[in-house]
Amino acid sequence: MRERLKVESQTGGKADLVRRLGMLDATAIVIGIVIGSGIFVLPNLIARNLPSSSAITTAWVVSGVLSFFGALAYAELGAMMPATGGQYVYLREAYGPLCAFVCGWTFMLAVLSGGSAWLAVTFSIYAGYFLPMTPATSKLVAVGLIAVLSAVNYVGVKEGVWVQRTFTFLKIAALAVLIGAAFMAPHVPAVAVAPASARISFGHFSVAMAACLMAYNGWSYVSFVAGEVRDPQRNLLRALVIGMAAVAILYVAANLAYLRVMSIPEIASTERVGADLATRTMGRIGGTFVSLTVLLSIIGAVNGCILTAARLPFAQARDRLFFSSFGEIHQRFQTPAKAIVWGGIWTAILVVSGSYDTLYTYSILAAWIFYTMSVSAVLVLRRKMPQAARPYSMWGYPITLWAFLAVSVGFMVNEVVAEPWPSFMAFVIVATGICTDFEHPVHNGPLALDICGEGW
DSSP states (O other): OGGGGGSSSOOTTOOOOOOOBOHHHHHHHHHHHHOSSHHHHHHHHHHHHOOSHHHHHHHHHHHHHHHHHHHHHHHHHHHHOOOTTTHHHHHHHHHOHHHHHHHHHHIIIIIHHHHHHHHHHHHHHHHTTTSOOOHHHHHHHHHHHHHHHHHHHHHOHHHHHHHHHHHHHHHHHHHHHHHHHHHTOSOOOOOOOOOTTOOOOHHHHHHHHHHHHHHTTTGGGGGGGGGGBSSHHHHHHHHHHHHHHHHHHHHHHHHHHHHHHSOHHHHHHOSOHHHHHHHHHHTTHHHHHHHHHHHHHHHHHHHHHHHHHTHHHHHHHHTTSSOGGGGOOOTTTOSOHHHHHHHHHHHHHHHHHTOHHHHHHHHHHHHHHHHHHHHHHHHHHHHHOTTSOOSSOOTTTTHHHHHHHHHHHHHHHHHHHHOHHHHHHHHHHHHHHHTOBOOOSSSSSOOTTBTTTTOO
């Protein structure tokens, strides 16, 4: 077991992916994936549930702090096991290969692919601000985005990271301009204050917190490329800390900007908060600017998802828990080329079929199940492997760990109560992984993945 901590996975003598990513690259992955389109639309939902600016700000700050606690847990695990696959590896070592496989299956089938497809379609919608779009051309643009970014990551990690750095920088700059314009606006309406009789119910605050947590979602994906990060014992921690701190600052500042220019009822009644803010502070060019900002933001998020997602089936294939071809490295480009290609094809199918929205909605709860289990793996592995080297230990442990777990469990319970059918389907998605009867394409006979049959 300890020997596994020294390698990326059970490679069977095959060459591993080269450690090409620096701290700045990993940080760009964290920021680029987390900041998608949520900050431009979710304030609407939050304002409908929270009646005061202080409550709204508190929800964003608390969600950022709790997400930061989760990132600290991943930093400990990543420093301890700096392997390609990240979250998959943590679950494998803590709970066994069955749990790890089901996690990888769920993320490949629904979470990463569904999320990327949803972002690509959102990209085509905002692209309609600049170009006329029919339903057919909208899907073509979405598929085209997936194809182009998959091709970039196919030909090299450096190329994929260059795109990630560029569009992460551009989205940060665009957000800074949007926020700055709001604070420099000459005419600012008074922000509506909730009457003294208005009280914040636990249910409403839970809904707002859930929306905020979803806006912070994606920080865990950097763990998938841990096997390609140079000096991962230091750089993973730095990337997660710097990345999540930057995201939290931008999110809180953006919401303060919304609240400075718009009243809470106005925020609650508009579908595109970011667009309304830009129009009020920049005039006619505001709509153009915010549409461009969203496009830049989505490109960075989709590229980050494609870059990291391929590493899950790659790690599983190296453990002989998936088709062996997914574990191959392109001889020239040194990338998990086949995993990237098939991931792109599956995402494109979801776009064309229109099933991405339903699938991604169903997978949200399933994803949080594995986030919770991954963070709790810190506790499990400290007891299971007390002598294992831990270059970094989670700050504030065990308080920070239990705080994250308590809120995470509360979030999942709230989802089950509020959305019973999507929650049921989330468990169905997990069950499809548990009941997969996988035949290894190279070896004769079934591998140990005949879980519903012979077992391990």
